[in-house]
Amino acid sequence: MLKNYFKIAIAVLKRRKFFTFISLFGISFTLTIVIVVAALTDHVLSAGYPDTARDRELFVTRMKYKGSKSGSDISAGPSFYFFEHYVSKLKTPEKLALISHNYATSTYINNKKMVTQLSYTNDQFWDVLQYQFLEGKPYTKQEIDNAEKVAVISESTRNNYFGNGVAAVGKYIETDNIQYRITGVVKNVPLSREYFYADMFAPYTLSKEDIHNTDLIGDYTGVLLLHSKDDIDKMKTEYNQMVAKIPMLSKDLDLRFTYADSYLEAFTRGLPFGNGADSGIGKFILIISIFFLLFLSLPTLNLVNINISRIMDRYSEIGVRKAFGASSKTLVYQFIVENLIITFIGCLIGIMLSFIIIQVFNRSNIIPDMELSINFRVLLFSLFACLVFGFLSGVFPAWRMSRMQVVSALKAQ
Amino acid sequence: MIHLEKIEKVYRTDTVETLALNSISLNVAKGEFLSIMGPSGCGKSTLLNIMGLLDAPSKGEIKIDTQQTTGFSDKQLAQFRNKKIGFIFQSYHLINDLKVLDNVELPLLYRSSTAKQRKELATAALAKVGLSNRVKHFPTQLSGGQKQRVAIARAIVGEPEIILADEPTGNLDSAMGNEIMEILINLNRTEGTTIVMVTHDEQMAKKTHRLVRLFDGSQVQ
Incomplete structure (x- = not known):
């Protein structure tokens, strides 16, 4: 049966080449955009250099105070003091x-x-994040404690400052009138790795900010590395219990929100979706899904119209199939399968096009060091988008066609 | 085999009501070859469509092989047609995108059968109508007579007990028409298939067992 549908689908594609071109162009163009956006989203949200152990990490990125009566709020990253005096004393994290x-x-x-x-x-930081050292090594705890002016620089900083590929370890780099001895050079991190991108890393003891300031609001991000991903719930509970014991900032700001989040939770909390205890993941997924459906709806409507025109060419076939035993349901199935076959061909073209676009994007260095790829997840999502697209654009024409009276269909030729 | 009881068919629009069939009662015996004649628009094809369960009567009852078909669901109707009835149309209604063999296999797609079984049965049906050498052709590569023979092969491939033919020789010259008629007569004789044929051709009608004439939706003979 499927073979028969496949033959028909291919024959229909060959029959009206202009319609075929419009259909395949619409499908492949839409899916190319979907795949490129999916690859971009995957790159931003998935684990990758230098953050490779994300399945057993939790992120502390935000400290928010809010007044329940006044409605005023303060929100920023947690302070070094908060991490040093509270978070570092938690038992569950490994690092x-x-x-x-x-x-x-x-x-x-x-x-x-x-x-x-x-x-x-x-x-x-150097143990939790897997930065790739092109030369040298990270600064040590001893060097940090001694507030030695040492630094790890990125590959591009080295190339800009010392020249392409010139060894930099042991040399000095001056920035803001301070000379730092370089202990290591790491492979560049793309700007999209929000928390881990920098041109230069130095010990916290060199920070101009007062690390002994007891304010809990500051400018740090903490990554809790757990022994195992099974510890995540335990870690969150311990974190929340610890936070509940910290005295409030003032009477006016009587609500405090800070959480040990998964990367996605931390990401959405940073967007306007997060509100108090709600990290905003649900809203984020809902908005992305609505956007995805709206984006697909225009080409879907276009394809629906083309499919209806195509079906009008096939009245006789519909009549014959019904006469010889196809029920309306069987015909709906047939037309959806045919449409999925066409959509999958469009999808294959879309994957090839997006592969080319991604290669061009990676080589163009529009966003430095950002390497997009069509990995298994992106491919799976593309296939899902393809299925949704094919199904949505096939259902209505198929349903309309299946309701056609046999006699009318046979007379139509 | 086919029992029609007081069949009435009315076509309604907002303003007009047309009586296409007026209280037709008809019995077609098993193994009978019946022809229906009458002027254009007298309701011949409507009657054939109702017999083939392609259209529903406004009033009346249809029994096929003792089974009451009134009230059948879309799925039941489809299954019933698939097993019991084969259709031959004046304009062949072959699917031009499919090869001859695939066209003939079509009724078998809607019942449980393997690809191998379908191929064997379709090849045998094409052999019966003398088209074994056109299996891989497309309908557009065939003459009118050959197309109608493919349509006959498609109608008989599922071994239905009834064949309903709507002017099967209407688009053919007399030689081709006679060939097609011979195939149908042979089918009726050797297989015992019940055939109801609508025709305008008196000579063709004379070759069948019985003739029913319609005029303005009523049976006059």
Whole structure:
């Protein structure tokens, strides 16, 4: 039966080449956009260099205070003090990586100003995040404790400052009038790795901010590395219990929101979707789904119209099939399968097109060091989009066709 | 085999009501070859469509092989047609996108059978109508007579007890028409298939067992 449907689907494609072109162009173009956006989203949200152990990590990215009466609020990253005095004392995590927000510093090369994004870290940061060292190594706990002016720089910073591929370990780099001895050079991190991107990393003890300030609001992000992913719930509970015991900032700001989140929760909490205890994942998924459906609806309507025109060419066939034993349900099934076959051909073209676009995107370096790829997840999502697209565009024409009276269909020729 | 009881068919629009069939009662015996004649628009094809369960009567009852078909669901009707009835149309109604063999296999797609069984049965049906050498052709590569023979092969491939033919020789010249008629007569004689044929051709009608004449939706003979 499927073979027969396949033959018919291919024959219909061959029959009216202009319609076929319009159909396949619409399908492949739509799916190309869907695949590229999916690859981009996958890159942003999935684990990847240097954050490779995400399944057993929780992120502490936000500290928010709110007044239940006044409605006023303050929101920023947690402070170093908060991590040092509260989070680091938790029992469940194996390690705690700390990294400050980026500071734009000024570096001069041949009298030309270069902005260097500097972040401060603790020593465990280098254990939790798997940065690839092209040369040298991370600064040590000893160097941090001694507030030694040492730094790890990115490959592009090295190339800009010292020249392409020139060894930098042991040399000095000056930024904001401070000389740092370079202990290591790491492979570049794309800008899309929001928490882990920097041109230069230095010990937190060198930070101009007062790390002993007891404010809980600051500019750090913490990554809790757990022994196993099974510890996630336990970790969240322990974190929440710890936070509940911390005295409030003031009477006016009597609500506090800070959580140990999965990466996606931390991501959506940073968007306007998060509100208090709600990380906003549900709203985020809902909005993405609505956007996805709306985006698909236009080409779907177009394909529905084309399919209806095509079906009008096939009245006689519909009549014959019904006369010889096809029920309306069977015909709906046949037309949906045929439409899925056409959609899958469009999908294959879409995958090829998106592969080309992604290669061009990666080589163009529009977003430095960002390497998009069509991996298994993206491919699976593309197939799902293809199924939804094929199904939606096939159902209505198939339903309309199946309701046709046999006699009318046979007379139509 | 086919029992029609006071069949009435009325076509209604907002303003007009047309009586296409007026209280037709008819029995077609098993193994009978019946022809229906009458002027254009007298209701011949409507009657044939009702017999073939392709159209529903406005009033009256249809029994086929003692089974009351009134009230059958879409699925039941489809299954019943598939097993019991084969159709031959004046304009063949072959699917031009499919090869001859695939066209003939079509009724078998809607019953449980393997691809191998379908191929064997379709090949045998095509052999019966003398078209074994056109299996891989497309309908557009065939003459009118050959197309109608393919249509006959398609009608008989599922070994139905009834064949309903709507002017099967209407689009053919007399030589081709006679060939098709011979195939139908042979089918009726050798297989015992009940055949009801609508025709305009008196000579063809004379070759059948019985002739029913319609005029303005009523049976006059």
